Amino acid sequence: MIDCFSHAVYHAPRGKDRLIFLGNHLSQSYLQPNDHLIGVIGRPGSGKSLLIKGMFPGLNLTNDDEGINVRPLPLWEEFERDNFSSPAFHVDINFESAFIQAGNIAQAAEKAILKNRRVVIEHFDRIVEYIDIMPDLLVGIGEEVIVARPGVFGPTAAEVKEIVFSSLFNRQMAHTAEDLTAMVIANKGYPRPPLHSDVKSGFVLQFNERPGFSVKQIEQEVNELINAELSVEYMDEETIKIGEMVTTCTGPRIHVKNTSDIKGYDLSLDLEKDPNTGFYLLAGKIGQDDNPFNLSCPECSPLRSDS
Known part of the structure; x- marks a missing residue:
């Protein structure tokens, strides 16, 4: 160390x-x-x-x-x-x-x-x-x-608590938005994204090949589900229920209670190809923070981004 x-x-x-x-x-x-x-x-x-x-x-x-x-x-x-x-x-x-x-x-x-x-x-x-x-x-x-x-x-424990307690809701929003996006993609006849990764206040879906759907249409349909105020319920360790739709989920406890809790949802304009892996990446974000390098509570000392 x-x-x-x-x-x-x-x-x-x-x-x-x-x-x-x-x-x-x-x-x-x-x-x-x-x-x-x-x-x-x-x-x-x-x-x-x-x-x-x-x-x-x-x-x-x-x-x-x-x-x-x-x-x-x-x-x-x-x-x-x-x-x-x-x-x-x-x-x-x-x-x-x-x-x-x-x-x-x-x-x-x-x-x-x-x-x-x-x-x-x-x-x-x-x-x-x-x-x-x-x-x-x-x-x-x-x-x-x-x-x-x-x-x-x-x-201190109090400083760490202030950051993680205040930021968990962003993670829950991102997770529910991620699953809604994957559901809409699957409902259009495309395979569910096989791989997922993480970004601050958002998510990344990875595809082996470039899918043929319209990103703008996917975003519009997800926003319709968000505005529909659907309940999000834990069912078991591999399943959640959104409204009347049941879907698999590997983190079923990390969700908002209702789709209307998701704020600031949008998708990247197009899929980006990762030159190192060859995967096509679709990024989504929630909330208002556009800087991926900010801590969720940057004013909290001593973990300030300017310290």
Whole structure:
């Protein structure tokens, strides 16, 4: 690890596999063997658990969106026995605070860390005031994934929270807009775009060959669906329902509640060919930010774009 590392920013993927792969990349790039306290910050449904699964394969998650609820909490059970047999622990503060006070969880985490154990804490911003140990790594997920190695002068959990909490809605808008676009393309008889990638406040659909549809017509029909105020519902881990239309989705929890929540949708004027891969790319955007290099909250210190 380079000593001068401060923070890194990635587009937050929306699909399950891409989130897990990004988590794996983060652990290989930024995690050190002697890192003991890892704080993860993000709103419910932002993909924290998937990112953790990628960063820490084999870690026993005590609670996640798939309904896993491990009781009693292993960290607390081993703290009470004063015998930390596990090498690493996971804690979801949002869930556990219904059973154990945050101050007591912090005490258990600190003792485990003193015993050379690793503790990964979701919703770290809710426990930071009780814990006296600075996290070795902070990971925030909203529209971007932010990885930071805090120091005395920051970044703090509150600063990371401010960025990722305020920006998640952009990611949800982009995801629903992306699925609406793919649905309209498929309804015209073209294959669903086989590949997806990410840009800030938008999405990219990749095609092996140049499709024959009119981009302007696709944009118009998607805007009609947006204006129709259709509900967007989670059905299962691979399916969502938009109005009466059911479609596959690899990130079904990362959506707006209604298509009318999508603001500023438009598509690029034409498909661009990537000279390196040969793919034809269709880019879509949402919102008002036209600068792909701005953080979602550029005024937030110390992660300002002008710092």
